[in-house]
């Protein structure tokens with residue numbers, strides 16, 4: 001394929017919008033400078049993790065920063081020497097300097113609305129979780145992305161860790177015998193900076209349980225049905241942006257998943273779990289993911305988003321073995337960088353939008369199960385095994 005300049009590429013792309021993304025992966029490989037122009041919207045806490053990741057990539061250029069609290073866009077631009085244009089809202093962002101992919105790191109409740117605007121404007125999207133507030137809204141985003149030949153992805157990036165790959169391979173190779181059951185857990189005492197975590201469509205499931213749901217479905221396959229109990233343990237909180245607030249979304253969740261062949265798994269998450277490590281998990285020794293089969297079991301040390309190794313127990317005579325302790329460079333905040341680079345490098349990343357959408361359906365089903373006291377059947381699925 002002949003090399004073309006970025007300007008020629010953009011002009012040609014505009015003329016052939018319909019074919020842009022069928023061949024985007026090939027076309028990107030032909031662009032001289034191979035840099036994907038990225039706009040980040042939502043310059044709060046997590047942007048401190050995203051920006052260094054994005055800026056570390058030779059294939060990515062962060063051209064725009066946006067936040068409705070405009071001073072945050074300005075502050076992050078300065079703090080990380082981004083040298084980007086800054087905007088006060090998404091409409092100005094989309095009308096501003098051209099870019100290829102939007103990275104959405106705002107309050108959870110507005111992800112769907114912002115992601116839709118970006119797709120309509122012809123941008124690829126990486127979204128923090130959840131990519132939308134409901135499964136229907138998320139599915140509509142994916143249909144829209146496909147109709148416009150654009151790519152859409154949703155956090156988390158847990159399937160990228162070497163420990164996920166190790167555990168998945170162990171299951172697929174039959175090292176645990178017939179797998180029967182699994183457990184996942186993630187909690188802390190809750191974010192103190194923003195109210196949205198506790199408001200309608202917030203909650204510990206889309207913020208925390210989402211990681212375990214992605215890991216367990218990634219390891220055991222798509223869930224067929226869900227039953228859950230959700231509650232609120234702390235009805236009032238004091239947060240930095242709004243002071244004293246009423247907690248509306250669940251801050252305590254127990255979710256049961258039915259996978260194929262009778263395999264059952266369980267996720268517990270909440271904003272009332274004492275954890276001496278707080279929000280940091282570097283030295284976390286908890287076995288947060290456990291998988292049990294007829295011939296062995298394995299336990300992930302640390303959290304699935306910050307993995308510290310896997311303990312395998314497959315012998316009645318030998319002690320359990322600590323394996324796969326190397327993170328291999330994996331960082332939980334790498335998702336946007338990895339998918340951005342995947343466009344430039346013309347490779348398909350392991351992270352997959354149908355998987356993120358499936359997890360969103362699980363969260364919604366858990367809410368329905370709590371409301372109705374019933375088991376909820378799921379309709380979505382994704383390509384599995386992932387490794």
Ligand SMILES: NC(=O)c1ccc[n+]([C@@H]2O[C@H](COP(=O)([O-])OP(=O)(O)OC[C@H]3O[C@@H](n4cnc5c(N)ncnc54)[C@H](O)[C@@H]3O)[C@@H](O)[C@H]2O)c1
Nearest residue numbers: 042043044045046067068069105106107108110128129194
């Ligand atoms: N903070 C973390 O460590 C962390 C880790 C992983 C994932 N996340 C996820 O990242 C997202 C953001 O979390 P956070 O902790 O950074 O929250 P935050 O409150 O610190 O930041 C959110 C930012 O988005 C801005 N914003 C809200 N609506 C906007 C809009 N319509 N347009 C532009 N900007 C808007 C807010 O002004 C704020 O600056 C959430 O989905 C959260 O679940 C956060």
